[in-house]
Amino acid sequence: MIRIEGANFIDEAGRTVMLRGVNLGGSSKMPYTPMQYSHVKEGFLDIHKKISFVGRPFPLAEADSHFKRLQHWGFNTLRLITTWEAIAPHAPDQYDDAYLEYLHALVRKAGEYGFWIFIDPHQDVWSRFSGGDGAPAWTFEAAGLDIDHFHETGAALVHNLHGDPFPRMAWTTNYGKLACATMFTLFFGGRTFAPSLKVGDQNIQDFLQEHFIAAMQQVAQRLQGLPQVIGYDTFNEPSAGWIGNSNLLQNDFPVKKGVILSPFEAMVAGSGHSLEVPLWDFGLLGAKKVGKTTLNPKGLKAWMSGKKCVWKQHGVWEDNAQGVPVLLNPTYFSTVNGQPVNFIQQYFLPFIERYAQAIRSIDPQAIIFLEPPVLQAPPQIDPKILPNVVNASHWYDAMTLFTKKYNPWLGYSFKDKKMLLGKAAILRSFIDQMNHHKQESATLLHQAPTLLGEVGIPMDMHEGKAYKTGNFKRQNLALDRTLQAIEANLLHFTLWNYTADNTNERGDQWNGEDLSIFSPDQQKNPADLNSGGRALEALLRPYPVATAGKPVLLEYNWKTKVFRFTFEHQPSARAYTEIYIPSYQYPYGIEVSLTDGSFQIEKVTQRLVYFHTSELTQHTITIRPK
Incomplete structure (x- = not known):
């Protein structure tokens, strides 16, 4: 554990x-x-x-x-x-x-x-x-x-x-x-x-x-x-x-692609209203309008038969006497009890x-x-x-x-x-x-x-x-x-x-x-x-699976395959430091440089086991391909 x-x-x-x-x-x-x-x-x-x-x-x-x-x-x-x-x-x-x-x-x-x-x-x-x-x-x-x-x-x-x-x-x-x-x-x-x-x-x-x-x-x-x-x-x-x-008339989502509706428009369209809305695309320079489309031309509803839009039911919006949707409470979701x-x-x-x-x-x-x-x-x-x-x-x-x-x-x-x-x-x-x-x-x-x-x-x-x-x-x-x-x-x-x-x-x-x-x-x-x-x-890159102390520096160059790891040992750690060495990157073996201590290679598990000394506070392990 x-x-x-x-x-x-x-x-x-x-x-x-x-x-x-x-x-x-x-x-x-x-x-x-x-x-x-x-x-x-x-x-x-x-x-x-x-x-x-x-x-x-x-x-x-x-x-x-x-x-x-x-x-x-x-x-x-x-x-x-x-x-x-x-x-x-x-x-x-x-x-x-x-x-x-x-x-x-x-x-x-x-x-x-x-x-x-x-x-x-x-x-x-x-x-x-x-x-x-x-x-x-x-x-x-x-x-x-x-x-x-x-x-x-x-x-x-x-x-x-x-x-x-x-x-x-x-x-x-x-x-x-x-x-x-x-x-x-x-x-x-x-x-x-x-x-x-x-x-x-x-x-x-x-x-x-x-x-x-x-x-x-x-x-x-x-x-x-x-x-x-x-x-x-x-x-x-x-x-x-x-x-x-705080703005039900605008969609602030950072990615705009296709049909993008404001919350109010989404509520209205979902209740059976047809809407003419812009089409958006998203590129390197951000979002831009690229056309228009008619949404929900058949006047369908996203609510089950006999059910009313929950937001209409709770007074966020309504249809006026002429059947035109009207936003009643633009701060409904942003302000509660003032x-x-x-x-x-x-x-x-x-x-x-x-x-x-x-x-x-x-x-x-x-x-x-x-x-x-x-x-x-x-x-x-x-x-x-x-x-x-x-x-x-x-x-x-x-x-x-x-x-x-x-x-x-x-x-x-x-x-x-x-x-x-x-x-x-x-x-x-x-x-x-x-x-x-x-x-x-x-x-x-x-x-x-x-x-x-x-x-x-x-x-x-x-x-x-x-x-x-x-x-x-x-x-x-x-x-x-x-x-x-x-x-x-x-x-x-x-x-x-x-x-x-x-x-x-x-x-x-x-x-x-x-x-x-x-x-x-x-x-x-x-x-x-x-x-x-x-x-x-x-x-696939080397990394310290378990360190007998506190990691300080971790670097790997995937082109040269040079790996460097520095840590500070802690007496509370009762075992060796264990580093994963992917054989995929080092098919001919590795060269290891140490500031101190010794190591051994476990080929089957692709691990380098490092035993630090108490002579130094920080220990650095550098690995290169042979």
């Missing part, structure tokens, strides 16, 4: 552990039976059919081959993806026992390969039926929403219904659309903003949170007692919905505390990997109420992710809201952006560790040219730039992602994304653990 001590993870020998892992896996967002990938339209809206996630991220029969590969690649941590829909696909209190048993068997098998695991209740834009993944269809029904008409009313942009080609990264715009924004507003703030919306005797907020937490407790109960399970993520990339929104709304402290934190308490009622030692909304800071916590937490924020190279192109000279910082020019400036900014997460951990989470829960690059950049040529140079350059920034900050991370059924044509099988570090389409020799890997030249 590992424990938290200040900003570090500590193993049973008192050593500082560095967590390096992957998200497993990208296609776990969608059912395995039937194979309902995001591009498959047939049967998508038939919510009464039996679905199963048994087999996500891969069938148990294939587990050894994948775990063996990930172990060979030096990873020691898995952020294991599950979803609310996978656990309770058909009804609030009906759990898929076969899936829970599968999950237990999978985690038990992963433990045989030495992985630490934390469970991620994944979601993107609430649900598959609102253009992402996560929540089951019955959550919409509880709120009175009709998934059959989301597409026509602009309530959601869904790949399964939109068809191909699907606009790049357009799924993210669903965070501002009616279905997703409404559900998150109700999930976190239903008691405040929709007090009359109830399911039975429960307010919708309590209904949703209670059943989400109960589903995750089912997972915790099945995995109880497995020492490789170190903790639980809170809720992947949560959204405030419209809580805190006071400004603080989503993070007033709505998000209470949920996190409730969730953590529920998980720890089953697993008292569980680490809580606290994940704030994207581009937001975590809450200010009370460590007496919420101890043993990790800042599990996400970070991506924004320019490369959204354009699917690697540009060594041009980048973007969401933190500073500015373009970055020049190689050195981009790397400095990446380091600074990641360091900002560390500072938030120190000031808001009381010196908690920082683990980037997601970080990665699109492998299909430049129209998938590498798949035709076999040359992943640009992917290597992009990935190395990110990993350099991580190493400069001595950060932990779980890379997005490893998808066992990735293909060159469909990527991770979800909304056109393709970030997997493995694909069967790159696999020429199944007997070779490296075959099928992508951008391995930059990905």
Whole structure:
């Protein structure tokens, strides 16, 4: 087991552990039976059919081959993806026992390969039926929403219904659309903003949170007692919905692509009004209007028959005598009882505390990997109420992710809201952006560790040219730039992602994304653990798995393959320092330079074991290829 001590993870020998892992896996967002990938339209809206996630991220029969590969690649941590829909696909209190048993068997098998695991209740834009993944269809029904008409009313942009080609990264715009924004507003703030919306005797907020937490407790109960399970993520990339929104006439989402509606327009269109709206595109110079379209020309409603828009019901807007929609309360979501709304402290934190308490009622030692909304800071916590937490924020190279192109000279910082020019400036900014997460951990989470829960690059950049040529140079350059920034900050991370059924044509099988570090389409020799890997030249790099002290400096040059690591030893560490040395990078062996002490090589486990002396305070290990 590992424990938290200040900003570090500590193993049973008192050593500082560095967590390096992957998200497993990208296609776990969608059912395995039937194979309902995001591009498959047939049967998508038939919510009464039996679905199963048994087999996500891969069938148990294939587990050894994948775990063996990930172990060979030096990873020691898995952020294991599950979803609310996978656990309770058909009804609030009906759990898929076969899936829970599968999950237990999978985690038990992963433990045989030495992985630490934390469970991620994944979601993107609430649900598959609102253009992402996560929540089951019955959550919409509880709120009175009709998934059959989301597409026509602009309530959601869904790949399964939109068809191909699907606009790049357009799924993210669903965070501002009616279905997703409404559900998150109700999930976190239903008691405040929709007090009359109830399911039975429960307010919708309590209904949703209670059943989400109960589903995750089912997972915790099945995995109880497995020492490789170190903790639980809170809720992947949560959204405030419209809580805190002070301008219902404008959509401030940073990425504008396709139909972009203000909250008021989204409410109006979802209630059966036709609207003429602009079409947007997003490029290197930002967002621009590129045309117009008529939304919801048939006058359909996103609400179930006999149900009224919940926001109309609560006085946010109405139709006047002439039938024209009128906004009545523009500050409805931003001001409560005359006071400004603080989503993070007033709505998000209470949920996190409730969730953590529920998980720890089953697993008292569980680490809580606290994940704030994207581009937001975590809450200010009370460590007496919420101890043993990790800042599990996400970070991506924004320019490369959204354009699917690697540009060594041009980048973007969401933190500073500015373009970055020049190689050195981009790397400095990446380091600074990641360091900002560390500072938030120190000031808001009381010196908690920082683990980037997601970080990665699109492998299909430049129209998938590498798949035709076999040359992943640009992917290597992009990935190395990110990993350099991580190493400069001595950060932990779980890379997005490893998808066992990735293909060159469909990527991770979800909304056109393709970030997997493995694909069967790159696999020429199944007997070779490296075959099928992508951008391995930059990905596979030495790192200190366990350090008998405090890491000070970590550097690796993927071109020269020179690795340098400095640490300060601590008497409390009762074992040697252990460094992963990928044989892929050093096929002819290594040359090792030490400031002091001795070492030995363990070829089978690809480890360098270093024994420091007490003569020096700091110790440096330098490794070069022979």
